[in-house]
Amino acid sequence: MSWRLTATITGLLLGPLLAGAAWAQDERHEEDRQPVCCEDLVEDDHADSWAPRPTADEPPAPDAPPPQGDEAKPAEGEGEKKDEEEKAPDRWLAVTGGDVHTVTGPLLRGATVLARNGKIVALGDRVQVPEGAEVLDASGLRVYPGLVAFDTSGLVGSPPQDATDVFSLGMQVALASGITTVGQGPTVAKLTYGTLEGHVVSAAAWTRLEVGTGQALAGLRAELEKVRGYLRERRAHELARAQGQTSTEPDRRWIRGRAAQLEQLLTLRARALVAATTRAQLITLADLAQDFGFQAIVVGAQEAWTVAPLLGRAGLSVVLAPRARRDPDERLARDSGWSIEAAAVLHAAGVPVALVSANRSVGLGGLGGSDLATLNLEAAFAVRGGLPEPAALEAITIVPARLLGVDDRVGSIEVGKDCDLLLTDRDALHYEMLARYTVVNGRVAYDKGKEALLRAVRHSRDAAPPEVVPQLWPRRPGEAAPPMPEYER
Amino acid sequence: MKPTTTWRALAAALLLTAGAPALGPALGPARADDARRDDDLLALRVGRVITVTGEEHAPGVVVVRDGRIEAVGARVDVPRRARVIDAPDAVLMPGLVSPRTRLGLGRYARDGNHAHLSASDELLPVPGRFEGALEGGFVALGVVPAGEGISGQAVAVRPLDDAPLLGTAYVRARLIDLPGEKRALRESFKTAQAAIDKEAKARAEWEKKHKASQPAQAQQATAQRPAPAQPQARPAQASTAPVTSAVFEPPAIPDDLRPFVAWLREAPDAPRLLVELGSAGDWVHLVDLREQVALPALTLFVSNGGQTDWHRVAAQVGEGEPLVIAFPRVSFEANTRTRVHVPWELARAGARVAFTPLIDDAEGHRRHLEAAALAHRDGFPRGEALKALTLHPAQVLGLEADLGAIEVGRRADLVLLDGDPLEVGTRVTAVLLDGQVAWRREGGR
Numbered sequence: 001m002s003w004r005l006t007a008t009i010t011g012l013l014l015g016p017l018l019a020g021a022a023w024a025q026d027e028r029h030e031e032d033r034q035p036v037c038c039e040d041l042v043e044d045d046h047a048d049s050w051a052p053r054p055t056a057d058e059p060p061a062p063d064a065p066p067p068q069g070d071e072a073k074p075a076e077g078e079g080e081k082k083d084e085e086e087k088a089p090d091r092w093l094a095v096t097g098g099d100v101h102t103v104t105g106p107l108l109r110g111a112t113v114l115a116r117n118g119k120i121v122a123l124g125d126r127v128q129v130p131e132g133a134e135v136l137d138a139s140g141l142r143v144y145p146g147l148v149a150f151d152t153s154g155l156v157g158s159p160p161q162d163a164t165d166v167f168s169l170g171m172q173v174a175l176a177s178g179i180t181t182v183g184q185g186p187t188v189a190k191l192t193y194g195t196l197e198g199h200v201v202s203a204a205a206w207t208r209l210e211v212g213t214g215q216a217l218a219g220l221r222a223e224l225e226k227v228r229g230y231l232r233e234r235r236a237h238e239l240a241r242a243q244g245q246t247s248t249e250p251d252r253r254w255i256r257g258r259a260a261q262l263e264q265l266l267t268l269r270a271r272a273l274v275a276a277t278t279r280a281q282l283i284t285l286a287d288l289a290q291d292f293g294f295q296a297i298v299v300g301a302q303e304a305w306t307v308a309p310l311l312g313r314a315g316l317s318v319v320l321a322p323r324a325r326r327d328p329d330e331r332l333a334r335d336s337g338w339s340i341e342a343a344a345v346l347h348a349a350g351v352p353v354a355l356v357s358a359n360r361s362v363g364l365g366g367l368g369g370s371d372l373a374t375l376n377l378e379a380a381f382a383v384r385g386g387l388p389e390p391a392a393l394e395a396i397t398i399v400p401a402r403l404l405g406v407d408d409r410v411g412s413i414e415v416g417k418d419c420d421l422l423l424t425d426r427d428a429l430h431y432e433m434l435a436r437y438t439v440v441n442g443r444v445a446y447d448k449g450k451e452a453l454l455r456a457v458r459h460s461r462d463a464a465p466p467e468v469v470p471q472l473w474p475r476r477p478g479e480a481a482p483p484m485p486e487y488e489r
Numbered sequence: 490m491k492p493t494t495t496w497r498a499l500a501a502a503l504l505l506t507a508g509a510p511a512l513g514p515a516l517g518p519a520r521a522d523d524a525r526r527d528d529d530l531l532a533l534r535v536g537r538v539i540t541v542t543g544e545e546h547a548p549g550v551v552v553v554r555d556g557r558i559e560a561v562g563a564r565v566d567v568p569r570r571a572r573v574i575d576a577p578d579a580v581l582m583p584g585l586v587s588p589r590t591r592l593g594l595g596r597y598a599r600d601g602n603h604a605h606l607s608a609s610d611e612l613l614p615v616p617g618r619f620e621g622a623l624e625g626g627f628v629a630l631g632v633v634p635a636g637e638g639i640s641g642q643a644v645a646v647r648p649l650d651d652a653p654l655l656g657t658a659y660v661r662a663r664l665i666d667l668p669g670e671k672r673a674l675r676e677s678f679k680t681a682q683a684a685i686d687k688e689a690k691a692r693a694e695w696e697k698k699h700k701a702s703q704p705a706q707a708q709q710a711t712a713q714r715p716a717p718a719q720p721q722a723r724p725a726q727a728s729t730a731p732v733t734s735a736v737f738e739p740p741a742i743p744d745d746l747r748p749f750v751a752w753l754r755e756a757p758d759a760p761r762l763l764v765e766l767g768s769a770g771d772w773v774h775l776v777d778l779r780e781q782v783a784l785p786a787l788t789l790f791v792s793n794g795g796q797t798d799w800h801r802v803a804a805q806v807g808e809g810e811p812l813v814i815a816f817p818r819v820s821f822e823a824n825t826r827t828r829v830h831v832p833w834e835l836a837r838a839g840a841r842v843a844f845t846p847l848i849d850d851a852e853g854h855r856r857h858l859e860a861a862a863l864a865h866r867d868g869f870p871r872g873e874a875l876k877a878l879t880l881h882p883a884q885v886l887g888l889e890a891d892l893g894a895i896e897v898g899r900r901a902d903l904v905l906l907d908g909d910p911l912e913v914g915t916r917v918t919a920v921l922l923d924g925q926v927a928w929r930r931e932g933g934r
Contacts, residue, residue: 157667162671163667167773167801
């Protein structure tokens with residue numbers, strides 16, 4: 001009994017040390033590691049922090065001294081370095097002491113997230129915070145990646161860079177409910193409150209595909225077949241050229257418009273977005289996706305649960321609003337209708353599920369509860385239907401990020417990703433969840449204590465009431481004027 | 490207390506010794522009749538003179554000659570031939586200026602770039618058009634052309650029926666309806682830049698050709714080139730050397746791009762550019778636009794309505810002491826009941842705030858002083874409030890050398906009030922334009 005325990009402890013202690021030793025032995029890594037500044041910030045060995053080591057392929061941090069020896073970087077890296085030097089000093093943000101729910105990694109209790117210029121550069125409990133960094137004390141708070149809303153309307157303008165109102169109420173409410181990245185049509189944008197810097201993430205996240213039936217479906221198949229034929233010819237041509245044989249390049253002048261879109265799909269450079277609700281539509285789509293090997297996102301797929309294994313095998317992803325429901329049709333001998341359990345059934349069959357709210361905008365009139373402001377509640381309802389809690393959190397963070405093709409930047413807390421964080425004193429799926437802070441691109445985009453909108457809303461009964469600001473106006477007759485703040489030009 | 494004979498003697502002596510030789514025969518006949526009044530000479534003896542830029546004089550005297558202020562002070566000698574307005578209870582201040590108005594003008598829809606159009610085209614003499622403006626104490630109005638996008642050039646006029654022109658004030662552009670108006674501004678600057686590049690290219694080509702053809706011309710006509718730069722010599726030269734003309738003729742720049750070209754070339758006579766913004770979000774887009782095109786120095790109009798978010802960017806807007814037109818009002822922070830004083834925050838951040846009437850009609854102009862008084866009561870500092878009524882809007886209109894303050898040399902566009910201008914209830918009793926009484930309250934003095 002005790003020897004086993006000792007062995008386990010030894011293993012736990014030695015494992016990291018051995019790993020550290022392995023690092024030390026690898027001299028090439030050691031050389032690389034030395035100049036990288038974000039690594040210098042991690043005081044202890046790899047074993048004690050969640051900061052992944054850099055690989056040899058990673059470029060050094062721009063402000064790090066250039067690596068010595070024969071590993072000097074090409075001129076391109078030098079140019080970047082110069083640009084960096086001319087720019088303003090680095091913008092650091094340290095979120096300290098929170099329970100960091102990384103989503104793709106483990107829960108790190110009391111860890112620090114350190115970001116430079118909007119990107120996470122270090123993560124762990126022994127991160128050294130550089131001087132002059134903005135520090136956000138997250139002790140007692142939970143830190144989640146900012147939520148990702150797959151489909152929204154009204155939060156960003158069209159085109160976002162020229163039309164978004166970065167001080168809009170909708171944006172503030174969405175940030176207050178933890179959302180930091182939104183898809184609006186195929187455009188992906190961040191809710192950069194108060195600035196347009198880093199606002200647009202992606203302009204074409206997906207390609208819409210109409211599957212149809214009968215003639216339309218046959219036409220689509222024929223088109224896909226034609227594009228696939230071209231891709232085969234091109235591959236054969238490339239192989240022949242690689243082997244030194246003469247070969248004429250296949251004509252690609254006709255790859256325009258729709259054909260170009262289909263080429264994007266077949267080469268897996270884009271995902272197809274397909275609206276399919278009924279079982280028949282879903283089976284058709286699954287067949288098509290399997291036949292041609294493209295990735296498809298199914299929206300409005302409440303009945304997908306009846307064919308979940310088929311969708312899983314076909315590699316389809318599903319976007320649904322979990323609370324939408326319809327009673328089963330009793331005249332049918334098969335499964336029909338949809339319910340709160342749909343998300344859980346699909347997840348069990350291996351279908352990636354992204355959750356959206358029934359109302360895709362921030363509803364500012366009447367009772368809320370099914371709009372963007374309660375995106376986290378949608379995930380909670382999916383849990384109510386049997387979806388495991390981690391999967392529910394993924395369904396509003398990393399899964400929609402993947403479907404929007406921006407999972408290299410958002411959706412989880414990892415070194416190298418954008419510093420988009422939700423800091424809250426409740427569980428992310430709790431119905432009382434409100435953001436205490438929301439961070440977008442390493443900037444505090446929402447601070448509940450400062451915004452008048454929800455400042456007075458309190459969860460904890462023992463929390464101090466908000467400071468009452470004496471009103472300067474209007475004054476009642478006979479009342480002395482309150483002192484105005486001093487003003488001197 | 491009253492000027493005595495000694496004073497009169499002194500004034501007469503001054504006139505005889507200093508004035509007469511300098512002015513020469515012009516004053517000759519007048520000297521013969523000392524009792525006659527000189528219509529071009531006016532002295533105002535009032536309870537208080539608010540100069541706006543300098544100290545206040547209580548009591549104070551302002552001497553006006555030929556419509557311009559000749560002397561200001563607490564102890565100024567009144568020329569004996571001057572007409573004298575004695576108003577020991579009145580307060581005298583420079584006339585109010587409305588920086589941006591469409592008083593008495595209709596609406597019409599227009600978008601895109603119309604920078605070549607002027608609001609003066611609309612100003613046909615219509616009796617009573619500027620009703621309310623003189624009653625409110627205004628001496629100049631900045632009349633803007635209607636429409637969206639870059640709607641044209643605003644002009645500064647007198648608030649009289651025949652709208653005498655004081656000058657072109659600025660080009661008005663809006664950045665409210667996004668993305669259209671942002672695009673219109675960006676495209677106009679880019680097209681103007683393209684026109685400049687085109688001209689530079691054409692000039693370079695012309696110089697190249699000119700140089701190449703000059704030796705040939707020199708050989709052909711060694712002595713027959715008296716004036717190569719004369720356009721009249723062109724036809725003769727064209728026959729011999731058709732490749733080039735003697736004078737470079739730049740490609741024509743479209744009228745609507747001329748102001749933009751002037752801004753890009755940083756021409757000293759370029760008009761100012763007024764950009765109207767609806768909310769703090771529009772300001773962020775203006776900052777974004779500034780990174781894309783070289784905007785000139787701007788005048789801003791922040792339409793701080795009842796619900797506002799301008800306080801979020803007030804500190805940034807005020808950087809560099811820009812001229813900012815704003816409503817004299819306290820607003821609610823959008824969607825809350827928190828009150829914010831946007832003009833105050835802008836002024837604190839360094840902006841030169843110019844007040845514009847809350848409502849752009851006769852009543853709005855009549856009550857402008859009251860609105861400013863309320864803004865002052867809610868914390869807007871006195872000195873800034875006076876400037877926001879007079880000097881800063883005059884600067885917006887480019888008339889800061891003539892209007893906006895009681896200083897020697899400026900136009901005598903003055904307002905007489907029955908009390909302090911920043912006290913609620915104070916009324917305008919008379920308005921002077923170029924030293925002539927243009928309006929006075931009935932039943933008043």
